[in-house]
Amino acid sequence: MTLPVFDAAAIERAAGPQLVLETVRDALIAHAEGRTHVPPPLHLDFREADGDCHVKAGWISGAADFTVKIATGFYGNPALDLPANHGLVCVVSARTGQPRALLDDGGLLTAWRTAAAGALLTHAMARPAAGTLAVFGTGEQARLQALWLAELRPVGAVLVHGRSPDRARALCDVLGAHGLAARPAAAEEAAEADMIITATPARSPVLDAARVRAGAHVTGIGTDMPHKNELPPALFHRARTVATDDHDQCLDHGDFGHAVRAGAVAEDGDIAAGLLLKAPVDRPDTAITVADLTGVGALDAALASAVLGRLTG
């Protein structure tokens, strides 16, 4: 039998936010409980083409499948009218080692699990009565974070802050078409929202910790490399609860690590994000809470397997 290949369009027809949110929730809990297996990634550099390739594998103990994800970034591609990033997920049986399918998803599943993790943690950690949402960033993640949070709880006004006013307005139009009351906002105003999600490639903090109000929750999802930094150390210093999706990763290349190295929070001052998804979070109405998410590879395995179940089920 020829190995089936499913592209992004097929995946979008088969699966949506509800499946992704449920799957990512379970996978984050499994990760927090030490039931995931994520070996060190394999890496190749292509200096002349300004490109690289990362291969990551992941498995959740007992799951029927594991995945191998091949992701490339070739940074001269846009000049050739090609996307810089490409990806491919191979789903393999963890019972027999047989390849089951390929998801030629163009990075869709990675975007989905990132969006789901952010929305899940924002919902779990924010005050039940929190209303306004601020989104820093105007890209695919900014859009998905707002839309998927709205799958989990009512969202009031959405304030969109971006470096490009045009892109901020465009995102507000998209969110508006989905029924959200969105408008562009300055960073100062956005920092005063009840819920804040940062989804930018910033190399220095995008919001002023002093402006964040008592009772607010902040989720940072953009910082995934040591030279990036979205959330200021002072925010971690003010926070009552800090969640990390993976302690070692966030310490190494997340905003949490910047805060630890700045002395704003203790190295053991975080809690595993997955644990906060198991039961209602105990948080006073005046507390500030922060989630730092760097992306957990085992989520790819869980999500690819769940999506494949829909595609072939």
Place this chain on the structure above:
Amino acid sequence: MTLPVFDAAAIERAAGPQLVLETVRDALIAHAEGRTHVPPPLHLDFREADGDCHVKAGWISGAADFTVKIATGFYGNPALDLPANHGLVCVVSARTGQPRALLDDGGLLTAWRTAAAGALLTHAMARPAAGTLAVFGTGEQARLQALWLAELRPVGAVLVHGRSPDRARALCDVLGAHGLAARPAAAEEAAEADMIITATPARSPVLDAARVRAGAHVTGIGTDMPHKNELPPALFHRARTVATDDHDQCLDHGDFGHAVRAGAVAEDGDIAAGLLLKAPVDRPDTAITVADLTGVGALDAALASAVLGRLTG
């Protein structure tokens, strides 16, 4: 565009020994000259299913493609009437990072590049007048090694030595159908052939070094893990020239490593196999020569790319 997937049957229709031999020759030379990139492999264990997964990547400097090979071994599969091993090769552009195709080859390309490396080195290192060939082992590699060597030079009598007389006879029938004069032989007789290729999973040496004649050449391809051993240290002690396809690998888990640890040969007593493929090997008619081949990952990249060229060309 959907990613094309080619299975073993399609690959066998598109390519054959000549393409493989040429491609592997060039790749072995590139490896000897330090023009290959093979990052440490990624590894996952599945203890309950008695399985494992290795992911290997390879690239030859300047080549248009690189490959990521996913190989699994699940050792309970035969009881389920499934093969123990599965494999999949993803060919990716080294210029743009775009996946180009998947070769769902069931391990065919690995078998081919192993066969080609063995045949190439046996041909390059054996005396021009060498006639008789002995093959230790009766599996796929034993068959391919004999047939592909016959693509490179005339082969006289072929002596097949195996633990199972039935399997040895069956292999002789197959080789006979391809025009080779093959017959089963005892280990003692096989050890006296002009050319000897060992392709077994042996854990202790399969031939007696004292029986190997002056002027003989021996290629070992079965030893690919530290607990395996086909060629006796005494053979390396007698050899004038020892070739290794990868010095570090052969020292770590090849027959060369066993010989070095036994004090039979110096740790720097080998030459890179690829260098012997560039020009006629200078060897007296009375010298014994040995090639220890453990398998070079960059060959996968070169071969997959060449085969894909035929499949899509």
